Amino acid sequence: MTTATAGRDAGAELVAEGGEWRSPLYADALQQFGRAADALGLDDESRVRLREPRRSLTVNFGVRMDDGIVRSFTGYRVQHTLTMGPTKGGFRYAPHVSLGECAALAMSMTWKCALLRLPYGGAKGGVRCDPSALSVAELERVTRRYATELAPLVGPDTDVPAPDVGTGAREMGWFMDTISQRLGRPVPSVVTGKPVELGGTAARHAATGLGVVDVIDALLERRGEPLSGCRVVVQGLGNVGAVAAQRLAELGALVVGVSDVDGGLARATGIDVRAVLRWKAAHGGVDGFPHADPVARDAVLELPCDVLVPAAVERQIVAGNAERLACRIVVEAANGPTTAEADAILAERGIEVVPDVLANAGGVAASYFEWVMGQQHYSWDPDELRRRLREQLRTATAEVIAAAERLCCDLRTAAVASAVEHVARAGLSRGLHP
Numbered sequence: 001m002t003t004a005t006a007g008r009d010a011g012a013e014l015v016a017e018g019g020e021w022r023s024p025l026y027a028d029a030l031q032q033f034g035r036a037a038d039a040l041g042l043d044d045e046s047r048v049r050l051r052e053p054r055r056s057l058t059v060n061f062g063v064r065m066d067d068g069i070v071r072s073f074t075g076y077r078v079q080h081t082l083t084m085g086p087t088k089g090g091f092r093y094a095p096h097v098s099l100g101e102c103a104a105l106a107m108s109m110t111w112k113c114a115l116l117r118l119p120y121g122g123a124k125g126g127v128r129c130d131p132s133a134l135s136v137a138e139l140e141r142v143t144r145r146y147a148t149e150l151a152p153l154v155g156p157d158t159d160v161p162a163p164d165v166g167t168g169a170r171e172m173g174w175f176m177d178t179i180s181q182r183l184g185r186p187v188p189s190v191v192t193g194k195p196v197e198l199g200g201t202a203a204r205h206a207a208t209g210l211g212v213v214d215v216i217d218a219l220l221e222r223r224g225e226p227l228s229g230c231r232v233v234v235q236g237l238g239n240v241g242a243v244a245a246q247r248l249a250e251l252g253a254l255v256v257g258v259s260d261v262d263g264g265l266a267r268a269t270g271i272d273v274r275a276v277l278r279w280k281a282a283h284g285g286v287d288g289f290p291h292a293d294p295v296a297r298d299a300v301l302e303l304p305c306d307v308l309v310p311a312a313v314e315r316q317i318v319a320g321n322a323e324r325l326a327c328r329i330v331v332e333a334a335n336g337p338t339t340a341e342a343d344a345i346l347a348e349r350g351i352e353v354v355p356d357v358l359a360n361a362g363g364v365a366a367s368y369f370e371w372v373m374g375q376q377h378y379s380w381d382p383d384e385l386r387r388r389l390r391e392q393l394r395t396a397t398a399e400v401i402a403a404a405e406r407l408c409c410d411l412r413t414a415a416v417a418s419a420v421e422h423v424a425r426a427g428l429s430r431g432l433h434p
């Protein structure tokens with residue numbers, strides 16, 4: 001069954017009181033938006049328009065499992081704003097995926113794209129499932145059914161998905177193939193983050209993690225602190241965390257703690273990140289790695305360090321542990337890792353938080369280049385792309401710091417405010433507001 005919900009012009013109260021988007025992550029997203037809107041003195045009409053996603057799609061579909069039994073899956077796609085161009089954002093496979101989670105993350109994608117001045121609105125999607133419990137053949141069937149259900153919404157000029165938690169180039173290849181089969185012609189630009197042979201760019205896979213490091217580097221440089229010797233903890237060793245941890249170590253930072261779903265590791269003199277990743281690849285997790293101390297998974301967040309990089313999933317830094325964090329700076333490589341309550345505690349404690357919409361924007365920036373290359377049937381040199389990405393993130397970091405000084409606010413409010421201002425202006429330019 002497929003149900004679609006068209007966007008409304010009003011309805012803010014409905015959302016605030018818990019409309020169909022209700023979820024803790026969406027409540028956090030609304031609070032962040034509210035603070036940014038207040039800092040800007042944003043008009044009421046823009047507030048109403050921007051606090052609700054424009055479109056959402058919920059799909060339930062059956063997939064035959066390897067044992068012959070048909071299992072039902074639920075998937076979502078939410079598009080936050082259609083003002084500036086196609087919508088853009090990843091789709092994830094995880095047990096906690098919900099409409100409210102996708103709505104929050106779609107809003108966050110709008111701010112991320114606007115901050116980097118990419119010509120997109122935000123979107124996010126996903127299928128509620130545990131990908132580690134599915135065979136490759138089952139994952140392929142799930143992806144193809146999900147793509148078929150989303151076919152009316154997606155396209156190079158309408159909505160362009162990409163990888164997120166639990167998905168990668170392989171899933172993008174299946175998704176692109178399914179849409180191409182439906183249309184009877186290849187449509188590579190319907191997704192980004194796809195395999196290089198299908199028009200993907202080698203730069204995309206590492207772009208989010210490398211971008212996180214570019215942002216850390218730019219921030220420390222402005223504070224007059226070297227990255228070399230800086231003590232870092234990285235939570236999550238997936239696409240984003242593994243790349244970021246490796247790059248930080250290459251640049252001379254001491255990675256003093258890491259974790260994955262199975263557990264955590266600590267070593268005050270620095271962990272050999274490459275060796276941990278080799279161990280994880282061979283044993284399925286970091287547990288048992290012999291050259292660091294085992295620590296409880298969530299205790300990794302509380303290890304003494306200069307920079308804490310949550311790169312796993314949302315809502316990891318919460319009211320219950322924010323008091324115990326022993327870092328100076330949190331750099332949100334993951335989307336939504338800090339709850340609104342925890343944010344307030346960290347601010348009170350003088351711990352600086354570099355928000356997700358800036359810290360992990362390298363991924364969508366690389367996706368933009370891939371999309372442009374696809375539209376133009378032209379390929380740029382990966383080194384040139386990497387240079388441009390680095391420059392883009394350094395510029396965005398400087399802009400957010402400047403906005404925080406101008407608006408006398410924290411970096412998150414400054415980043416979202418800068419983005420909201422851009423999106424609200426775009427709406428005005430189209431005559432959408434009085």
Ligand SMILES: NC(=O)C1=CN([C@@H]2O[C@H](COP(=O)(O)OP(=O)(O)OC[C@H]3O[C@@H](n4cnc5c(N)ncnc54)[C@H](OP(=O)(O)O)[C@@H]3O)[C@@H](O)[C@H]2O)C=CC1
Nearest residue numbers: 164165166208236237238239240260261312334335360363
């Ligand atoms: N992929 C991308 O390009 C982008 C991703 N992001 C965001 O970055 C974050 C990570 O995404 P990505 O790396 O792609 O996802 P992956 O699925 O590749 O990796 C997630 C990692 O987090 C680990 N993990 C999950 N839960 C916990 C936990 N409670 N404690 C410690 N580790 C945990 C997983 O462990 P294990 O390895 O054991 O499964 C895995 O290593 C997400 O918030 C995503 O939305 C943002 C921008 C772009």
Ligand SMILES: O=C(O)CCC(=O)C(=O)O
Nearest residue numbers: 089090162164363364367
């Ligand atoms: O690469 C993209 O298009 C989006 C990546 C994403 O989902 C994110 O930045 O959270």
